[in-house]
Amino acid sequence: MKGLAATLEGNDGIFNIEELEVPAVEPGTILIRNTGAAVCGSDLHQRRNSMASDTPKPKKIAGHEFTGIVHSLGKGVTTDSLRRPIAEGDRLVFPFFFPCMRCINCLKNQLHACAYRARPNMVNTFEEYPYCDGGFSQYFLLQPNHWAFKVPDELQDVDAALATVNCSMAQVMMGVHLAEVDDGDTVVVQGAGGLGIYATAIAAETGASQVIVIDGQKARLDLAMRCGATSTIDLTEYDSPQARVDRVRELTGGVGADKAIEVVGVASATLEGLDMVRTGGTYIDIGNIVQDEISMPASKIIGKQLRWIGLAHYNPWVIEACLRMLVRTKDKYPLLDLVSHTFPLSEIQSAFELAEWHGKSGGSEATRVVVTAE
Numbered sequence: 609m610k611g612l613a614a615t616l617e618g619n620d621g622i623f624n625i626e627e628l629e630v631p632a633v634e635p636g637t638i639l640i641r642n643t644g645a646a647v648c649g650s651d652l653h654q655r656r657n658s659m660a661s662d663t664p665k666p667k668k669i670a671g672h673e674f675t676g677i678v679h680s681l682g683k684g685v686t687t688d689s690l691r692r693p694i695a696e697g698d699r700l701v702f703p704f705f706f707p708c709m710r711c712i713n714c715l716k717n718q719l720h721a722c723a724y725r726a727r728p729n730m731v732n733t734f735e736e737y738p739y740c741d742g743g744f745s746q747y748f749l750l751q752p753n754h755w756a757f758k759v760p761d762e763l764q765d766v767d768a769a770l771a772t773v774n775c776s777m778a779q780v781m782m783g784v785h786l787a788e789v790d791d792g793d794t795v796v797v798q799g800a801g802g803l804g805i806y807a808t809a810i811a812a813e814t815g816a817s818q819v820i821v822i823d824g825q826k827a828r829l830d831l832a833m834r835c836g837a838t839s840t841i842d843l844t845e846y847d848s849p850q851a852r853v854d855r856v857r858e859l860t861g862g863v864g865a866d867k868a869i870e871v872v873g874v875a876s877a878t879l880e881g882l883d884m885v886r887t888g889g890t891y892i893d894i895g896n897i898v899q900d901e902i903s904m905p906a907s908k909i910i911g912k913q914l915r916w917i918g919l920a921h922y923n924p925w926v927i928e929a930c931l932r933m934l935v936r937t938k939d940k941y942p943l944l945d946l947v948s949h950t951f952p953l954s955e956i957q958s959a960f961e962l963a964e965w966h967g968k969s970g971g972s973e974a975t976r977v978v979v980t981a982e
């Protein structure tokens with residue numbers, strides 16, 4: 609059996625569609641037939657090479673924010689991670705990375721920070737098992753004992769939205785969890801792309817008394833207001849870092865926000881965001897996977913007694929929490945309509961060009977772009 613995959617090689621950012629061998633299911637594994645993969649900010653950073661050196665990158669299948677249905681179950685697999693029976697054709701959401709379970713980070717239940725966290729599609733050559741395996745491809749193999757969560761029946765005809773659960777939504781669910789957002793907290797969300805919109809709704813559902821969302825696009829800010837934001841700060845109106853920091857202070861009784869979450873991906877946003885948090889508050893950095901530098905007084909974090917947490921990935925339980933929240937809030941927030949554009953796999957290049965915000969004044973017009981696996 610063969611499957612199609614979009615591969616990237618070197619630094620030119622041009623995808624090739626290739627036909628690759630599909631791995632046979634081995635005992636304990638689940639072969640997923642992908643339904644769609646979203647273009648995540650980190651995919652954009654990678655394609656544009658803003659995270660790494662100039663050395664040409666080996667060929668790989670990009671894409672990690674995706675979902676699919678059970679194509680075939682390996683011997684011994686009969687249920688999802690919550691012991692619910694699964695069969696061929698069932699929709700599953702699963703982490704795209706594989707914690708090793710044998711390092712100190714895993715033993716401390718920091719599965720998101722596993723030091724040996726594998727992503728087979730990022731390290732293998734395509735002549736080796738599991739071949740056709742990744743987000744922007746038609747198949748993905750879940751390793752033995754990997755986590756997988758059955759999609760609730762209440763979520764029908766939302767395959768494009770489901771593609772965004774295992775990265776953008778799960779990522780900020782973990783962020784809000786680590787921030788320990790309490791009832792009544794004031795929360796700033798920097799950036800109202802896919803992650804920012806999810807973060808807004810999750811913070812609101814967690815009990816925040818205020819969710820202040822910052823972005824430069826009116827359409828995104830309007831969407832944030834429909835997804836739990838209590839106020840917004842438009843970058844075109846508040847056009848300096850100090851003006852935005854002052855506005856956050858003003859909205860929070862002069863003290864700054866209890867918690868702030870960065871999902872922008874521009875280094876300077878971190879510096880600005882740290883100033884928006886009150887003394888003793890918490891700052892969660894998720895978007896800044898870039899190499900750009902920031903500088904600040906060494907005493908700043910201590911002086912303000914901040915908890916400054918860098919976060920990538922998540923613990924698998926958050927996926928189930930996301931699915932339950934999508935069911936619970938489906939008539940409250942338009943979270944299942946966040947995907948603004950879809951493209952077939954053969955048009956992945958156009959999908960990336962549309963999703964790209966770098967170099968476009970005002971950013972991309974797209975909230976989230978999904979590439980279907982057809």
Ligand SMILES: [Zn+2]
Binds near residue numbers: 672776
């Ligand atoms: Zn991602």
Ligand SMILES: [Zn+2]
Binds near residue numbers: 712723
């Ligand atoms: Zn580990």
